[in-house]
Amino acid sequence: MKHISKVFTYLLLAINAFFVGILLLTAYSPYIHPVVHPIESCMGLTFPIFLLINLCFFIFWLIVHYKYSALSLLGFLLCYSQILTYLPMNFRTAPTENSLKLLSYNIMAFNHLEKTGGANPILSYIQKLDADIVCLQEYVTPQNTKGHLNEKEIRKGLKAYRYRNVQQIGEKGSNQLACYSKYPILSARVIPYESHYNGSVAYEIKVGDDTLTVINNHLESNKLTKEDKVVYESMIKDPDADKVKSGARLLINKLAEASAIRSKQVDAIAREIATSPHAPIIVCGDFNDSPISYTHRVIAEQLKDAFTESGRGLGISYNQNKFYFRIDHILISKNMSSHNCTVDRSIDSSDHYPIWCHIEIN
Known part of the structure; x- marks a missing residue:
């Protein structure tokens, strides 16, 4: 039974690693030139989907085995600037008179x-x-x-x-x-x-x-x-x-x-x-x-x-x-x-x- 549990854990880790890879691919897809690779250059549209999937993995590992949450955390750190670009969280500030x-x-x-x-x-x-x-x-x-x-x-x-x-x-x-x-x-x-x-x-x-x-x-x-819409x-x-x-x-x-x-x-x-x-x-x-x-x-x-x-x-x-x-x-x-x-x-x-x-x- 313990052996089955280990296999299942490693399988989940492999799936998690796959989705971290896809997240990074979508995050850095803006560096793909659309003329050369038009379809791949559109992958950024799916960035929030894979961000959400990795967030679910992160929460799951925190509950089940917190050490493995480092995998998703690494993915978040590697695309930190893209996350801030897509989902900024700023406080409102008062504009100056000159603005x-x-x-x-x-x-x-x-x-x-x-x-x-x-x-x-x-x-x-x-x-x-x-x-x-x-x-x-x-x-x-x-x-x-x-x-x-x-x-x-x-x-x-x-x-x-x-x-x-x-x-x-x-x-x-x-x-x-x-x-x-x-x-x-x-x-x-x-x-x-x-x-x-x-x-x-x-x-x-x-x-x-x-x-x-x-x-x-x-x-x-x-x-x-x-019709497409x-x-x-x-x-x-x-x-x-x-x-x-x-x-x-x-x-x-x-x-x-x-x-x-x-x-x-x-x-x-x-x-x-x-x-x-x-x-x-x-x-x-x-x-x-x-x-x-x-x-x-x-x-x-x-x-x-x-x-x-x-x-x-x-x-x-x-x-x-x-x-x-x-x-x-x-x-x-x-x-x-x-x-x-x-x-x-x-x-x-x-x-x-x-x-x-x-x-x-x-």
Whole structure:
């Protein structure tokens, strides 16, 4: 009986070691280039799953045989920075008077310009938040359609912002990025890279004696149709083996294709950061990628993540079809500090939650 118990213990240890290895592989997958190995580069999306599995092993060994818990503990230590990036736990701090408030929000065309009770909830939210700089993705210049939000109402609603810039992005020209600012926008230009519908815009914004480089992004979408998202949701609700196998193959191939396209866009943004004539840099927007990804790693190489520095929890920013990921980000240069970075779940009118924070130039 004792012999059987030993064999079972060693078998569990072997399984534990396997999952520690997978955890480390997902944690360091951002170093895999998506063009060379597109599928493997997407492994970071599963990081929280294997983190949870190893946490269960850690608790189990603490109860049964505490010495063996060192295996999972070693895994946690080897990916400590990734854990902090994915799941920061910071206390709220009071911003200084000199800090500026920045909002990044994929507004889904102001929820397709719909009104509720005569007002557009997204426009009302932006007004109420009263950020100093507002970077919007999936913006739309509305036509005067009866019963829907129009251009005049947007201008009136955002009249506190003296400066605004709207740019067409993508080769098809059906998507827009917008920046509203209480500070002068000195220049704005689209960063050149290939995409049918997505893009990035670099702004120079004068804040007091400083000039900021602000890069607003809507990076390559994951090419998932409404039908694909339904497949994913049904996999989560009813994990039938055949359904999971066929659905997973479909989703992984689409995610990998988008990841490879996005990597070239990210390299262009990284060059823009490296050649910026201004030291204070803010990069924000809808990255369509998680904090454990090639996208995030390359952009954050010379910057730091405001949510990691001053946010709390998972910060899930996409709110549809059970895709529980933080894909909206605010990154800042190392000569800046952030306070109370928040993914705001108080409004769900878009398929993204807004992300905002107070930023101070040190």
